[in-house]
Structure formats: structure tokens, C-alpha cells
Amino acid sequence: MIPEDVRQQLNAAHAVGDYGPLLALIPYAGLIGIECQRDGDDLLFRLPASQGNIGNPLLPAIHGGVIAGFMELSAALYLLIYSESASIPKIIDFSIDYLRAGHFRDTYAQCQLWRQGRRVTNVAITAWQADRQSPIATARAHFKIEPEKPLKSSGQPPSA
Amino acid sequence: MNDSSLQAMAERFLSALQHCQLLQMRVAHADSDGMTLVMPWSPAIVGNPQTGAVHGGALTTLMDTTCGMATLCVLPRFEVCPTLDLRIDYMHAAVPGKPIYGHAQCYRVTRDVIFTRGTAYQDDPGQPICHVVGTFMRLGQEIKGGIRFGNSLKEGGA
DSSP states (O other), rough: OOHHHHHHHHHHHHHHHHHHHHTTHHHHHHHHHHEEEETTEEEEEEEEEEEEGGGOOTTTTTTHHHHHHHHHHHHHHEEEEHSSSSSSOEEEEEEEOOOOBBSSEEEEHHHHHHHHOOSSEEEEEESSOOTTTOOSSSEEEEOOOOSSOOOOOTSOOOOO | OOHHHHHHHHHHHHHHHHHHHTTEEEEEEEEEEEEEEEOOOOOGGGTTTTHHHHEEHHHHHHHHHHHHGGGGTTSSOOOOOOOOEEEEOOOOOTTSSSEEEEEEEEEOSSSSSEEEEEESSSSSSTTTSSSEEEEEEESSOOOOTHHHHHHHHHOOOO
16 A cells, blocks of 8 residues: 555645655656656656766766656656545566667656556566657566555455 | 686676666576576655565566676676566566566577567465566777777776
């Protein structure tokens, strides 16, 4: 379950568009340095360029695992805010396609909730750097969520 | 390549990856069968503060690196092999306080592409935290800086 104080923090963050206090609760968010801002009705996630996130020293390029972690965390935060899950969304699986090297510069991500079922959601995530039309990676994830009302036991016939 | 020089090469490769240094990843074992890396648990990689569970991003970084480095086990000479894609299936959360091992092997090597698979686990390799498959592109040795980087891995120079 999401504790009441966290739920309140979530609502407060979303109301004013300041997600800093929410992100401060998640150590991994601080490790990679993810930021979040409102973009109209949507959310825009940003990963500022950081030496600590470098993988390939030749280019240099951001570590592919960091790009994946940034996108997975973006999707989880997106669901925390937009899905009506009673608990913190739990990752089931994650699949990422790397399209271009992630250079040493700021990276952005945007999420799309393709399907919200009662127990599982499907989210697509796109990440880009200079040009939104040339993404560096696309990913999709399934998360387990908990409906606000408990599911009926399968033995019960559906009510008419 | 014998196993001890493979292990030394793997250690030099890993030490060049800044983010892996931040996560304090080390080579646990390397031989012609596959690559095993280890990442200590630390409060900084927690994704769920309620449970202390490690964030999937840290696990993905461990497994992307492990699968990518597994290519060192099968290639006669160093090649730059960027990740084409990666899929992670999460079995259960990692237990706080215990190191996490990543093991991967290459199950098919073609002229252009290498297919890898692996798992992350803590105490018991039979109870993995996650299963991973990843595909890597072979860029060969003619890539920018590739030969120099490959030589530095071989000779142990910077």
C-alpha cells in the first residue's frame, strides 16, 4: 500500500508541478540524477548530463543500463501519478531497443500508458537528446498495480 | 585466450566504465563459458524506500554490462559491441544488504550479431532475481578508438 503521507506528497507534488520532494524519497533517482517537470497535461523526464553516468569511455556515451534505468524509473513515476494504483507499481518486465548512442548531454523521456488493466499496465517510453524525432531508445514495460477496490474472487459470478 | 588473461582483460574493461565504478561492480569470474560480475548492495541503488528493494535500473546496468562483457569470452580479439536490445524479466526483489551477482553467456555468435542471456542472483543461482536476454552488434575493430582501447585492455596500459 502507498502510505497516506506519500500519497499526500504525490498529490502535492503534482498540484504544484514540483516533483523534487517526491524524487528525494527514491535513492536511485538521486544516484542517476533524474528530474521531472510538467509538460502541459503530460510529464517530461530529464536526465542531466553527468560524468557518473558514463559507460563507454571512447565516445563518451551514457551507460545503456543508466538509460534503461532512467526510462524504467520514468515509467514508474508516471504510473504513480497517472494510474489509480493503491500500491507502488511493481515492475514485471522491461524491454529496451537502443537506437543511437546516448551522448554526454541531457536526455529526455516521455511515457505513454497504452493499456491500464485491473492488475497490469503497459507503458511505452521514448528517450531522446537533441531531437525528439530521433530517439536514442524506445522501451516498454509491464507493471503490476493494485486496484483501489479489491478484485472479486474468481468463484463469484459477476453481478448482473 | 586463457582464463587468467581473460579475467585480467575483463577487469581492465570494467574499470574503464565510470558508472560501473560508481556502482562498485567487480569481475567475480570469467572463463570461456561466460562472465560473472558482482555488485555490492548499497543504500544508493534502492528503488523502493518502503522495502529496500534494489531499483531495476541498477540491475539492468549490471546485466547490460555482464551480457556485453560476455562477448569478451567468445571473441578472439576485442571488438566494440554496443547493445542492440535488452529484455529483463523480474522474478522477485533483491534482498537488501546482500551482493548481487550477474552471470551471462553468449549462446550464438554470428558475423554481425551476438546473442546473450543471463541471470542476476544473490545466494542461490537457482533462484534468480531476473532473467535477461540481450543482443549485441559487432562493430569490428575498425571503429573509432577501438584498436587502441583493445590494445590497452590487452597490455594493461591506460
